[in-house]
Amino acid sequence: MGIFAIFIVAFVFFDNNRRGAINRPNPKVYNNTRDNSVFQVENYIKKYSNDPDSYESIEWYKVVNNTDGTFSVRHIYRGRNVFGAYHVFDHVFYLDQNGQVVDYESMAR
Numbered sequence: 001m002g003i004f005a006i007f008i009v010a011f012v013f014f015d016n017n018r019r020g021a022i023n024r025p026n027p028k029v030y031n032n033t034r035d036n037s038v039f040q041v042e043n044y045i046k047k048y049s050n051d052p053d054s055y056e057s058i059e060w061y062k063v064v065n066n067t068d069g070t071f072s073v074r075h076i077y078r079g080r081n082v083f084g085a086y087h088v089f090d091h092v093f094y095l096d097q098n099g100q101v102v103d104y105e106s107m108a109r
Contacts (some may be wrong), residue, residue, distance in 0.1 A: 028099035029063050029071040036060035038073050041093045044101040051080040058088065071095040074107065 031038060037060055046052040061074035074092045081087045090107040 027063075027065065027071075028097070029065075029073070029095050031060060031063050031073075038063060038075070038093075040095060040099050040101060041073060041075055044093070045075075045077065045079070049079050050082050051084075054078070054080040054086070069097045070102075071099070 029038060029040060035057070037057060042055075042057075045055055049055060056078040057075070058078060059076040063071055063073045065071055072092055072094050074090070076088065076090045078086055078088050091104045092107060093101050094103045094105075096102050
């Protein structure tokens with residue numbers, strides 16, 4: 001009887017926690033609390049840059065949750081350009097509702 005009661009209490013506790021997690025909003029795109037980075041953008045830069053090993057983050061801005069459910073974030077970083085010279089890039093990245101980078105634009109510096 002005692003084990004059965006413990007099982008019921010544990011089931012109710014874990015079941016309520018699971019339901020709570022489903023109901024809480026969980027944005028797909030967010031700034032990392034440690035360094036403000038956005039992992040989808042970092043992965044995109046490392047995948048499509050000329051020299052992924054030369055990537056150095058300089059500054060991250062706050063992720064903006066747009067009214068249409070998409071996201072945007074500005075990021076300043078260093079990396080090697082096509083000529084092998086280091087360059088500072090200042091881009092706004094646009095991400096869809098699933099957190100995939102779909103476009104970016106260069107900010108005038």
